[in-house]
Structure formats: structure tokens, C-alpha cells
Amino acid sequence: MINKIITTAWESQKDRSAQTLEGKILHDAHMIEGGRTYLIVKPLITGSLRGQTLNQAIKYIEENILEKGCCYLPEAQEIYNKQQEFAESFIKELKDGLSI
Template sequence: MIAAYFHGFIYKDEKRIREWLKAEGLSNDKIDKIVQVAWESQKKEIPGTLEGKILHDAHMIEGGKTFLIVKSLITGSVRGQTLEETIEYIEKNILGKGQCYLTEAKEIYAEQQKFAREFIRDLKEGLE
């Protein structure tokens, strides 16, 4: 559970996270495991532990069927991208990308991908 708290910024602050965990009295072995699982939760990582697979897959399927699209559209808007730029980003970086490792998560992720493909197809048709 502790690794879940750090999955969103382990790649930016691993040293500070380790220092904080040490200050909280955790053993080096426990800290190493937490950091490993937090890293394994990253979308492009291949988790080697069961805990890493659980956290990784939870990260991949968070938010349900519509989340890939909703998050991408919001993020693109915040970044100042045009809708066309955001669509291009989705096509290059999200559609058909990523993988889940647990059977239950694979099905949910496939639904997200299917929804995202259909949504982008319909959106592009509407823009023509």
C-alpha cells in the first residue's frame, strides 16, 4: 500500500522517498521493496512482483472505460494543445499501447482501449 502513495512521483523523488521512509523507521529491505513496487507500477514497466503487477494494473485501468480519453483530453487542454494535437498524441502514445498482467485487468484494459479507439474514430469523423 505504501508504494501506491509514491507511484505518481517515484521517478522524480526516489532519493527523498527513501530518506523519508528511513526516517519513519522502515528497514532497508522494506524500503527497497516499496521502491521496487512503486517503480513497477509505472505504465511502461514490466512488473516482476505480484504487488507490482497489482499496482501496475490498477494504474493502467484506473478510472474505468472512459478514463484514457477523459484524462488525455484534459491533459492536452492543460498543456495548451489543440484538439488535433491531443488526438495525435492519443493515437501515437495510448491506442494499442500498454499492457496488463492480471487476467481481470486485461479485460478491463481491453474495454478502455476499444472505447478509446472508437471515440477517437468518431471524433475525427466529426471534425471532417
């Protein structure tokens, strides 16, 4: 049982490949957590706490979040796609407003 829990936790990481159904479900849950705005809100807040400028946070989002990642289950992928669409649109409008 402990090995199964450890395997599932390991597979659930966003940058890992899940083999078990449990790992896939938990992985997808991590990918879609927080709703539509999460892909933007989390890196902006985290970047701010780390002392990043807004331009640095935008660059991080563009290089590490936009068009990255996927989900195993089709229902989760649909939610993730909507998060990605929102994030791309938000960053574009933000950059337009900042004239980056």
C-alpha cells in the first residue's frame, strides 16, 4: 500500500509521466486545480514574492506555462485547454497594456 501511495504521488507531479490510473487522475487534478485564472495568478504571486518584476513574471509564464503541459483524461484536457486560452489572452492584453 505504501509503495502504491508513493508511486501515485510521484506520478502526479506535473513534469512526470504517469503510468497508473491513480497517478493520471492526481496528475490531471494538479494541472487543472484553481480554475481558469490559476495559470496566471499563481506565477504572478509567486514571482512577486520572489522579487521578480512584472516583465520577468510574464517572461516566465511565456517560457514555462503557455503551451506547456497536458492532461491524460479528455475531460481534464478540455478544462486545461480553457485555462491555457485564458492565460494566453490575459498575457497578450497585459503586454499590450505595458507596451512590451
